[in-house]
Structures are given as C-alpha cells and as structure tokens.
Amino acid sequence: MxxxxxxxxxxxxxxxxxxxxxxxxxxxxxxxxxxxxxxxxxxxxxxxxxxxxxxxxxxxxxxxxxxxxxxxxxxxxxxxxxxxxxxxxxxxxxxxxxxxxxxxxxxxxxxxxxxxxxxxxxxxxxxxxxxxxxxxxxxxxxxxxxxxxxxVIKGRAPQKAPTYEPNTNEEKNSSGKYKYVCDLCGYTIETDEELPDDYVCPLCGASRSHFIKE
Ligand SMILES: Cc1cc2nc3c(=O)[nH]c(=O)nc-3n(C[C@H](O)[C@H](O)[C@H](O)COP(=O)(O)O)c2cc1C
CATH class of the missing domain: 2.30.110.10 (Electron Transport, Fmn-binding Protein; Chain A)
Structure with a gap:
C-alpha cells in the first residue's frame, strides 16, 4: 500500500x-x-x-x-x-x-x-x-x-502523534544532505556538512546535543 x-x-x-x-x-x-x-x-x-x-x-x-x-x-x-x-x-x-x-x-x-x-x-x-x-x-x-x-515552522510530528512517520534515511538523504531533527521542538535542518558542536536550535534554543541525525 x-x-x-x-x-x-x-x-x-x-x-x-x-x-x-x-x-x-x-x-x-x-x-x-x-x-x-x-x-x-x-x-x-x-x-x-x-x-x-x-x-x-x-x-x-x-x-x-x-x-x-x-x-x-x-x-x-x-x-x-x-x-x-x-x-x-x-x-x-x-x-x-x-x-x-x-x-x-x-x-x-x-x-x-x-x-x-x-x-x-x-x-x-x-x-x-x-x-x-x-x-x-x-x-x-x-x-x-x-x-x-x-x-514554514519546519516542525515534524513526534512519535506519539497519529501522523508520525519514522524516517528511514541513512547518513545523507537522497538530495545528498545530512538531515538533523531537534528532539525538543522538531525543528529540521538539512545541510551539506555535519552540524558543528556549537549549533543552537533557531526555534527553541536547544544545544547541538539535542540534534539527532536522521
Ligand atoms: C504538530 C503536532 C501534532 C500532534 N498531534 C497529536 C495528536 O493529534 N494526537 C496526539 O495524541 N498527540 C499529538 N501530538 C503529540 C503530543 O502533543 C505530545 O505527545 C505531547 O508531548 C503530549 O503531552 P502530554 O503528555 O502532556 O499530554 C502532536 C504533536 C505535534 C507537535
């Protein structure tokens, strides 16, 4: 299906x-x-x-x-x-x-x-x-x-939302980018390089450790 x-x-x-x-x-x-x-x-x-x-x-x-x-x-x-x-x-x-x-x-x-x-x-x-x-x-x-x-907000659905979809991408996605998601607010970023250690979530201010590579 x-x-x-x-x-x-x-x-x-x-x-x-x-x-x-x-x-x-x-x-x-x-x-x-x-x-x-x-x-x-x-x-x-x-x-x-x-x-x-x-x-x-x-x-x-x-x-x-x-x-x-x-x-x-x-x-x-x-x-x-x-x-x-x-x-x-x-x-x-x-x-x-x-x-x-x-x-x-x-x-x-x-x-x-x-x-x-x-x-x-x-x-x-x-x-x-x-x-x-x-x-x-x-x-x-x-x-x-x-x-x-x-x-626009670039949020995603958390695991408990009925519309949650697990992401199956490996290291880089089909557009050749790294994709990271903030585990606090769901902000998603796609970049050519890995995220630097001092990166801060522009949406909720969470530190780099909250970003999970998808
Ligand atoms: C955009 C968005 C949509 C959501 N939709 C639902 C929903 O329809 N039903 C649901 O149970 N949780 C949904 N969630 C998840 C809950 O808001 C989330 O699990 C929340 O932390 C539950 O808080 P509580 O334990 O205080 O009830 C959604 C979250 C977001 C960000």
Whole structure:
C-alpha cells in the first residue's frame, strides 16, 4: 500500500487542554474534525500515553485552542514535545481559565469548550467524541494548518502523534544532505556538512546535543 497519499490529508493545529481536580494538562494535536453540525460534535484522537488523555478521561471535558500562524513556536515545542506530567506547560505563556481549564490565549484564534460524549478505543489512541458547549473568538488571525507547521515552522510530528512517520534515511538523504531533527521542538535542518558542536536550535534554543541525525 502506498502510504504517501496520507500526507495529502489536511489538518489544523490545536492545543487541547483539561483539568481534573486541580491537575492541568495540555498538548498539541492536529487530529480535530467537526463531525456533525447538530450538537455540534467534534472528534480528536489522543495517544494513550499522553497525559492529557488521562486527565480528559477523568474530567470528561476539555478545551481546544485553535492555533494561529503568529504563535510563538516555543508554545508548540512545550505543548507538543514535553509531558504535562513532568512540567507546568502553561507557566510561561498567557492563558485564561474557563471552567477550571487553562486555555492559551496568545497565538490562538479562539477556543471551543467541549464535554466528552463517547470514547472509541483504537489500540494506540483513543478517539474522543465531544459536544461543543461554548466558544470564544479572540481575533481574525489566520489559523495554522498542519502543512504550514511543516513547511514554514519546519516542525515534524513526534512519535506519539497519529501522523508520525519514522524516517528511514541513512547518513545523507537522497538530495545528498545530512538531515538533523531537534528532539525538543522538531525543528529540521538539512545541510551539506555535519552540524558543528556549537549549533543552537533557531526555534527553541536547544544545544547541538539535542540534534539527532536522521
Ligand atoms: C504538530 C503536532 C501534532 C500532534 N498531534 C497529536 C495528536 O493529534 N494526537 C496526539 O495524541 N498527540 C499529538 N501530538 C503529540 C503530543 O502533543 C505530545 O505527545 C505531547 O508531548 C503530549 O503531552 P502530554 O503528555 O502532556 O499530554 C502532536 C504533536 C505535534 C507537535
């Protein structure tokens, strides 16, 4: 089966967040779809290992902030490549609290507040179906697409994202370049030479040791 065509499926980029008995969690997702206008109902797909999934299952409600193209890329690195179990992801960014849920309100167009209606177990992930019970629009800025995230922000999908694709390139890729990926934010660089020891990630500031050759 030719899986390359899956890359032509379009998505947006979102921050889903929740709170259960004072515990906050949030992560980046691209797998949000509106599934009915009545309700209205949406679905999201969350990896079972993501802490946000655990918290949503307990709280039975969550918020989705719609990321815009002007977002500080560090917000995507923090929410998409670290775990809420280990760090407070919200502390350096602006947020509002609705129904006890922290919602990032910088670099986002607005939010949907949702309550869980059904959860479908699909082995590695849970597909969470939810009713939108409230919304707020912050601005008219352009929402970020998954293509924009890859082509302009130059981020990639981490292992726990449903759209993750392992890279099978060896030393140099088919264009004769070395390819490195920052394991903190996913920034990808292709160069003719190996990366120097003092190289610093232009997206999240990580040191050279965070770059993995693909
Ligand atoms: C662009 C992008 C898209 C992602 N999409 C999803 C997704 O749809 N579902 C998912 O479970 N994880 C997705 N992830 C991965 C989670 O955001 C990541 O595993 C996060 O560290 C989980 O944090 P948590 O443990 O605090 O929940 C995505 C990450 C990025 C950067």
């Amino acid at each position: 030719e899986t390359k065509i899956l890359r032509n499926i379009s998505y947006g980029v979102y921050i889903v967040s929740s709170n259960d008995k004072g515990i906050d969690a949030g992560c980046i997702i691209n797998t949000l779809t509106q599934i009915t206008s009545e309700g209205p109902l949406i679905s999201i797909s969350l990896n079972k290992e993501n802490y946000t999934n655990e918290v949503i299952k307990k709280a039975q409600k969550f918020a989705v902030a719609i990321i815009n193209e002007e977002i500080n890329p560090n917000i995507i690195s923090t929410f998409g490549f670290t775990s809420s179990k280990e760090i407070d992801k919200f502390k350096d960014y602006s947020y509002e609290i609705v129904d006890n849920i922290k919602i990032i309100n910088e670099g986002t167009c607005g939010y949907l507040l949702c309550e869980v209606v059904n959860i479908v177990d699909v082995k590695t992930h849970d597909v969470i179906i939810a009713r939108v019970i409230d919304t707020k629009k912050y601005n008219d800025k352009k929402e970020m697409t998954y293509r924009y995230y890859h082509e």
